[in-house]
Amino acid sequence: MATNSWINETLYPTWGQRFLVKRELARVRSDFQDIVIFESFNHGCVMLLDGVVQITEGDEFVYQEMITHVPLLAHGCATNVLIIGAGDGGVLRRVLQHTTVAKAVMVEIDGEVIRLAKEFLPNIAGDAWVDPRADVVVGDGIDYVRQAPDASFDVIIVDSTDPIGVGEVLFTDEFYANCARILTSGGLVVNQCGVPFMQHDELSETSTRRAKFIPHVGAYVAAVPTYVGGFMTLGFAAKQPKLDSVPVETIRARAVAAGIAGITHYWTPEIHVSAFHLPPYIAQHLPRGSSSNIRSD
Numbered sequence: 001m002a003t004n005s006w007i008n009e010t011l012y013p014t015w016g017q018r019f020l021v022k023r024e025l026a027r028v029r030s031d032f033q034d035i036v037i038f039e040s041f042n043h044g045c046v047m048l049l050d051g052v053v054q055i056t057e058g059d060e061f062v063y064q065e066m067i068t069h070v071p072l073l074a075h076g077c078a079t080n081v082l083i084i085g086a087g088d089g090g091v092l093r094r095v096l097q098h099t100t101v102a103k104a105v106m107v108e109i110d111g112e113v114i115r116l117a118k119e120f121l122p123n124i125a126g127d128a129w130v131d132p133r134a135d136v137v138v139g140d141g142i143d144y145v146r147q148a149p150d151a152s153f154d155v156i157i158v159d160s161t162d163p164i165g166v167g168e169v170l171f172t173d174e175f176y177a178n179c180a181r182i183l184t185s186g187g188l189v190v191n192q193c194g195v196p197f198m199q200h201d202e203l204s205e206t207s208t209r210r211a212k213f214i215p216h217v218g219a220y221v222a223a224v225p226t227y228v229g230g231f232m233t234l235g236f237a238a239k240q241p242k243l244d245s246v247p248v249e250t251i252r253a254r255a256v257a258a259g260i261a262g263i264t265h266y267w268t269p270e271i272h273v274s275a276f277h278l279p280p281y282i283a284q285h286l287p288r289g290s291s292s293n294i295r296s297d
């Protein structure tokens, strides 16, 4: 990829975004995927896996804050957190911002993603890699949840690639059955469900699957500029009811106690609460009766 050439995202066959490349930083074929990192003109450094934008320095805060702070503060007293995927380290950093968290295990299948993120995107994880509460495992998320003890995590965050290639196993019944088993009785899991305007199957299929094993299923939205196509959805499944409708003042108090208040750029207590109110074009892809399923009919 030459300097000042365009790179096209290949996520959708008939539509997409492109970036003008200021400088290519890495191009690696790992055992699992093609990894490209380049410096852009408007978004800082950008990482693509198999031609799909995973993260840009410019807007990573939206996704990382929403996939982390929402489940942790909805739970209210999460001390043990499991992160699957998220090899750039951004979710790990946001989890460890919670002073209430005692241990965060991150399981990423591709050690090359971690190595390249440390070298070229160091600000995304910051000091998280060396935090004594962090345990970074290079391995397959499905194997990890198979082997983890019962009731060992309060929150599971699944920051995976889309359900193709190595990420596919993270969208299976077996994966969610084990998530249910290893969650504590007040536990919950969130996972990235894509952009429903373009990928509504991801939301409907994973919601139906999660509902088989975890009773209270819903979703919430975040507007991530480089996940093009409007809102992206984050799936939410909890063992206890009403964790997706915790009052705003409770969320605010929990954020203050956890050291999160005032340090975010997208997440606020109000956005946390409102993100569960879904436009009907998104809600229609959740199973009927889902807690976040705000229907217009």
Ligand code: SAM
Residues within 6 Å of the ligand: 032, 049, 053, 054, 055, 063, 084, 085, 086, 087, 088, 107, 108, 109, 110, 113, 139, 140, 141, 142, 159, 160, 161, 166, 167, 168, 169, 170, 192
């Ligand atoms: N936040 C970005 C997004 O949603 O597009 C970043 C996603 S993150 C970089 C996705 C990571 O999940 C990748 O690094 C990939 O290697 C990892 N991954 C995919 N399948 C996995 C599996 N079975 N177990 C663990 N990690 C996996």
